[in-house]
Amino acid sequence: xxxxxxxxxxxxxxxxxxxxxxxxxxxxxxxxxxxxxxxxxxxxxxxxxxxxxxxxxxxxxxxxxxxxxxxxxxxxxxxxxxxxxxxxxxxxxxxxxxxxxxxxxxxxxxxxxxxxxxxxxxxxxxxxxxxxxxxxxxxxxxxxxxxxxxxxxxxxxxxxxxxxxxxxxxxxxxxxxxxxxxxxxxxxxxxxxxxxxxx
Numbered sequence: 001x002x003x004x005x006x007x008x009x010x011x012x013x014x015x016x017x018x019x020x021x022x023x024x025x026x027x028x029x030x031x032x033x034x035x036x037x038x039x040x041x042x043x044x045x046x047x048x049x050x051x052x053x054x055x056x057x058x059x060x061x062x063x064x065x066x067x068x069x070x071x072x073x074x075x076x077x078x079x080x081x082x083x084x085x086x087x088x089x090x091x092x093x094x095x096x097x098x099x100x101x102x103x104x105x106x107x108x109x110x111x112x113x114x115x116x117x118x119x120x121x122x123x124x125x126x127x128x129x130x131x132x133x134x135x136x137x138x139x140x141x142x143x144x145x146x147x148x149x150x151x152x153x154x155x156x157x158x159x160x161x162x163x164x165x166x167x168x169x170x171x172x173x174x175x176x177x178x179x180x181x182x183x184x185x186x187x188x189x190x191x192x193x194x195x196x197x198x199x
Contacts, residue, residue, distance in 0.1 A: 012054055015074055020048040022066045022073075037061035099180075106184040111169075112176070113140070119174040124150075126166035132184045134160040135169075140177030143170050 023033060030041040039058060046052035054074070063070045089096040099108040116122070124145040135142075135158060142153040145168040146161055152172045153159060161167060163183075171177050 143172040
């Protein structure tokens with residue numbers, strides 16, 4: 001039976017070949033990665049060849065450049081359950097379940113607005129922030145206050161907007177609402193591909 005030290009050595013020994021494979025798959029040179037991370041070419045070369053031990057300070061910028069989770073760089077063992085269990089975030093009385101793990105770029109969430117115990121819809125309190133948002137109502141009736149517009153979206157309806165515009169999301173009738181949200185940084189928008197015509 002292996003002890004923890006042996007397992008750690010095995011994991012770290014596998015990091016170098018994994019980093020080289022990622023770099024080559026993305027057709028980056030060592031110089032390209034150095035320019036993007038600030039890590040010297042000699043350090044990267046020794047890291048890939050196993051002559052240099054991987055550290056968090058070295059792996060974090062590489063994970064960003066290769067656009068992979070840190071777990072993928074170190075080959076963290078998978079659990080028996082293949083599903084990804086992401087921790088829900090509770091804010092403003094609502095629950096946000098992350099659906100993506102990609103650092104940076106567009107983020108996706110399932111948002112759950114709980115039913116109001118008294119059944120009375122709350123008063124809107126519009127907010128603004130940097131970014132662009134796309135949403136799709138799965139269940140319930142969503143009230144979307146967007147600038148001067150006050151809309152009710154039933155299941156199956158979608159909306160997209162610049163979040164610098166004052167906006168507020170809530171239940172239209174006091175019942176629970178579930179929706180999908182894509183959120184991107186300022187200037188990023190969801191690209192919706194039009195359906196192709198039949199020939």
